[in-house]
Amino acid sequence: MRFILRRLGFYLIAFWASITLNFLLPRFMPGDPVSRMFARSQDRMQPEQIEALRKLLGVDDRPLLEQYTDYLHNIFTGQMGVSISRFPTPVTEVISSQIGWTLLLGGTALVIAAVAGNLLGILAAWRRGGAIDSALPPLLVFIGSFPYFWLAMGALYLFGVVLNWFPIRHAFTDGLEPGFTWEFIGDAGAHLVLPALTIVLVSVGGWMLGMRNTMIATNSEDYITMAEAKGLRPGRIMLRYAARNAMLPSVTSFGMGLGFVVGGALLTEVVFAYPGVGYQLLNAVQGLDYPLMQGLFLTITAAVLLANFLVDILYVRLDPRVRSN
Amino acid sequence: MTTALLKQPTQTLAVRKPNRSFVHGLLSNKKALTGMAVMLVFIALALLAPVLFPGDPSRITAMASLEPSAEHWLGTTAKGQDVLALTVHGSRSSLFVGLTVGFASTFIGILVGLASAYFGKFIDEALSLATNVFLLLPGLPLLVILAAFLPPGLGTVILVLVVTGWAGSARVLRSQALSIRSKDFVAAAVVSGERAGRIMFREILPNMASIVMGTLLACVIYGIGAQAGLEFLGLGDVSTVSWGNNLFWAGNEGALLTGSWWVFIPSGVCIALVAFALALINYAVDEVTNPRLRKIKTPKNTERSASK
Numbered sequence: 098m099r100f101i102l103r104r105l106g107f108y109l110i111a112f113w114a115s116i117t118l119n120f121l122l123p124r125f126m127p128g129d130p131v132s133r134m135f136a137r138s139q140d141r142m143q144p145e146q147i148e149a150l151r152k153l154l155g156v157d158d159r160p161l162l163e164q165y166t167d168y169l170h171n172i173f174t175g176q177m178g179v180s181i182s183r184f185p186t187p188v189t190e191v192i193s194s195q196i197g198w199t200l201l202l203g204g205t206a207l208v209i210a211a212v213a214g215n216l217l218g219i220l221a222a223w224r225r226g227g228a229i230d231s232a233l234p235p236l237l238v239f240i241g242s243f244p245y246f247w248l249a250m251g252a253l254y255l256f257g258v259v260l261n262w263f264p265i266r267h268a269f270t271d272g273l274e275p276g277f278t279w280e281f282i283g284d285a286g287a288h289l290v291l292p293a294l295t296i297v298l299v300s301v302g303g304w305m306l307g308m309r310n311t312m313i314a315t316n317s318e319d320y321i322t323m324a325e326a327k328g329l330r331p332g333r334i335m336l337r338y339a340a341r342n343a344m345l346p347s348v349t350s351f352g353m354g355l356g357f358v359v360g361g362a363l364l365t366e367v368v369f370a371y372p373g374v375g376y377q378l379l380n381a382v383q384g385l386d387y388p389l390m391q392g393l394f395l396t397i398t399a400a401v402l403l404a405n406f407l408v409d410i411l412y413v414r415l416d417p418r419v420r421s422n
Numbered sequence: 423m424t425t426a427l428l429k430q431p432t433q434t435l436a437v438r439k440p441n442r443s444f445v446h447g448l449l450s451n452k453k454a455l456t457g458m459a460v461m462l463v464f465i466a467l468a469l470l471a472p473v474l475f476p477g478d479p480s481r482i483t484a485m486a487s488l489e490p491s492a493e494h495w496l497g498t499t500a501k502g503q504d505v506l507a508l509t510v511h512g513s514r515s516s517l518f519v520g521l522t523v524g525f526a527s528t529f530i531g532i533l534v535g536l537a538s539a540y541f542g543k544f545i546d547e548a549l550s551l552a553t554n555v556f557l558l559l560p561g562l563p564l565l566v567i568l569a570a571f572l573p574p575g576l577g578t579v580i581l582v583l584v585v586t587g588w589a590g591s592a593r594v595l596r597s598q599a600l601s602i603r604s605k606d607f608v609a610a611a612v613v614s615g616e617r618a619g620r621i622m623f624r625e626i627l628p629n630m631a632s633i634v635m636g637t638l639l640a641c642v643i644y645g646i647g648a649q650a651g652l653e654f655l656g657l658g659d660v661s662t663v664s665w666g667n668n669l670f671w672a673g674n675e676g677a678l679l680t681g682s683w684w685v686f687i688p689s690g691v692c693i694a695l696v697a698f699a700l701a702l703i704n705y706a707v708d709e710v711t712n713p714r715l716r717k718i719k720t721p722k723n724t725e726r727s728a729s730k
Contacts, residue, residue: 111555118559122571238705242643242697244650247669247690254678254686363562364651368673378563379655382570390567397563405558 104409108402115398119391120168124161146179172395178388182381188392192374196359196396198268199373202366203358205289206296211354213297214304215347219340221305222312223331234309237302245299246364252291253368263291266370292369296362300354307350311343318342345416352408359400444632447710448703454710457702464696468513479503479511479663490684497684500675508668509688515664516646516693519576523583523645528638530584531591536622538592539599550596556589565648569657579658583648590644591637598633602626632711639704643697650693665689 171177177188221230240248257265269275269285315321316339324334363375370376374393381389448454467474482502490497496505538549564586572578602608603626611621627634652658653666656674660667672678672686 107551107554110551111558114555115559119567122567238701239694239698242701243690243694244647244654244669246651246654247686247693250669250673250678250686251690254681254683258678258681359560363566364654367655375563378566382566382657390570394563394567397560401560402558 100413101410104406108406112399112402116169116172116395119395120165123387123391124164149178177392177395180381180386180389182384182386182389188389191377191389192392192396195372195374195377196400198371199359199362199366199375201268201285202289202292202371202373203296203362206293206300206362207351207354207358209293210297210300211304211347211351214301215308215340215344217301218305218308219312219335219343222309222316222343223335223339225313230309234302234306237305241299241302243299244364245295246368248298249292249295249365249368252295256291264288265291268372288369288371292362292365292371296365304347304350308343308347311346312339315339315343345412348408348412348415352405352412355401355404355408358404359397444710448706451706451710453702454706457699457706460695460699461703464513464517464692464699467510468517471511471514475504475507475510479507496688497682499671499685500677500680500682501671505668505685505688508663509665509692511663512665512668512689513692515576515662516649516666517696519580519583519649519664520642520646520696522580523587523649524638524642526580526584527588527641527645528591528634530588531595531637531641532627532634534588534592535595535599536626538596539603540618540622540626542603549592553589553592553596556586557593559586561586561648562651565652566655566657569652574657575659576662579649579652582652583645587641587644587648591641594637595630595633598630599626602629632707636704636707639700639707643700643704646693646696650689665693 175189180186180188180191183191217229217233221227221233224230253265256262264270264287268288269281270288273281273284275281321334321339324338329338359374362371362373363378365371366373366376367379374397378390378393378397380386381393471479480503483498483504485498485502494504494506496509498504499508534549534553538546538553565582568582568585569578572582608621608625611625616625649658649664650666650669653660653664654669654673656670658664658666658670660670666689668689669686672682672689675685677683677685
């Protein structure tokens with residue numbers, strides 16, 4: 098319990114740091130974001146909205162501390178202002194309509210990559226010097242060296258444009274009504290294949306090598322020798338004895354990976370014009386939509402922190418040594 | 423990570439000597455040699471770019487979207503620029519940013535890691551907290567936000583990448599420095615009244631050489647990849663020629679949809695080759711310093727290395 102409280106404290110501090118960063122950035126950066134935004138939005142914005150925006154972004158003349166408390170109050174009451182590029186939709190509404198797609202894409206890719214990578218790592222370490230162990234790691238490291246947006250472009254070109262097997266843009270076909278119908282789910286699934294595949298390709302190598310190296314250490318432990326001496330089946334020793342104990346670092350990576358889910362799919366989303374928070378963040382940046390930009394950054398950060406905290410709690414259950422610490 | 427453990431059985435004096443077998447091991451390692459050879463080729467290309475392709479590589483010299491031919495080995499872009507010239511010139515900015523970011527973030531990592539491990543207590547708590555917070559903040563969105571607020575330019579790209587990239591190396595270097603901090607020869611240096619800076623940089627740091635090199639290589643890979651990503655999003659300085667910008671223009675001019683594969687393949691392959699070469703060197707460093715990871719070659723070694 099003490100451990101969890103300590104971690105909670107840490108995550109609160111991390112969240113506070115990102116909120117404050119978000120607060121300070123527009124205030125100390127050169128240029129006046131509101132004027133730039135106003136020039137872009139033509140006549141859609143009313144004077145009182147500009148005033149509200151000035152307050153939100155801190156380009157007004159009140160003392161900094163007062164602005165800061167106001168800003169904090171707004172965040173904790175969920176008032177993130179109104180999106181400029183999608184005026185007059187509230188920022189929270191824009192985000193909530195898109196985070197689902199990001200979670201779907203990133204989550205699918207993460208789970209597939211983690212499961213496949215760990216299994217490959219287990220097999221590679223178990224048969225050291227075997228076919229999987231000698232051929233796959235260099236190949237996967239090489240594939241992992243490509244910028245993943247580039248692999249995404251390659252997959253889009255090859256499987257989308259040339260072979261025309263999969264759709265190349267968006268999360269579902271335009272005009273299709275989102276809902277839990279087979280038609281829609283199948284369509285969304287087809288749109289998911291390429292973006293998820295590229296993320297899996299790039300990240301699976303890391304999982305595999307991590308698991309392989311811990312497994313090699315675990316394989317030389319005495320209890321493995323003991324299990325072998327008892328005459329247990331090799332498959333059982335591999336999975337129940339060795340892999341199970343080598344899993345722990347993978348759990349931590351999974352937590353880090355969850356962070357990647359929300360923020361890291363950004364480039365893939367951009368290549369495939371996939372309507373997730375990453376793609377929206379870039380749009381917000383290009384459209385000088387500062388309120389949306391800040392809202393997205395805070396949402397992404399909060400999601401990452403929450404995911405890591407959940408993994409920490411899980412870790413305590415899995416590894417009793419953490420508790421005594 | 424296990425360098426210190428491995429050296430433990432030898433005399434403390436031996437620990438402090440620069441490790442000659444490390445350099446030797448690296449030079450006789452096939453992975454390291456391959457990686458270094460690839461890097462040398464790229465560095466040579468970057469240095470010779472103005473000689474090989476004189477003038478501005480982004481000027482329009484031919485018809486648009488030509489396929490690779492004898493005249494234009496890698497074809498031309500949708501604007502009619504020579505892709506090969508763009509790619510060779512692109513290596514300059516990409517390698518420069520990658521190396522600068524790599525060295526700068528490793529340097530910060532060393533400072534933070536050493537100070538954390540040496541002073542301990544409050545300083546360690548505060549620095550570790552900062553490190554962990556930066557590790558946790560989602561890097562790419564932070565990159566995008568920072569790049570959006572700062573004026574575009576090479577300096578901004580470097581600054582942004584260092585800000586988001588130092589924390590990983592700081593954490594690795596801190597844990598290594600901690601294990602060396604607890605060694606007797608450090609205690610001896612403290613007792614004999616040496617200055618903190620001297621102990622950190624003359625006693626502890628030399629013993630971390632292989633880890634520092636590992637983090638440096640990882641940071642350079644990060645710098646090159648992250649610069650490419652940032653520029654691909656159009657958040658770099660789009661007027662310079664670099665691999666990331668080449669890809670940005672390729673995407674912007676619809677190279678994919680028109681089927682001009684030769685426009686986007688070269689820069690991506692170059693990034694991958696450089697990253698792979700650095701990764702190879704990095705693995706070689708690991709192998710040389712950690713016998714457990716070495717390939718099993720002779721049966722004589724097998725038993726020992728597999729069972730211990």
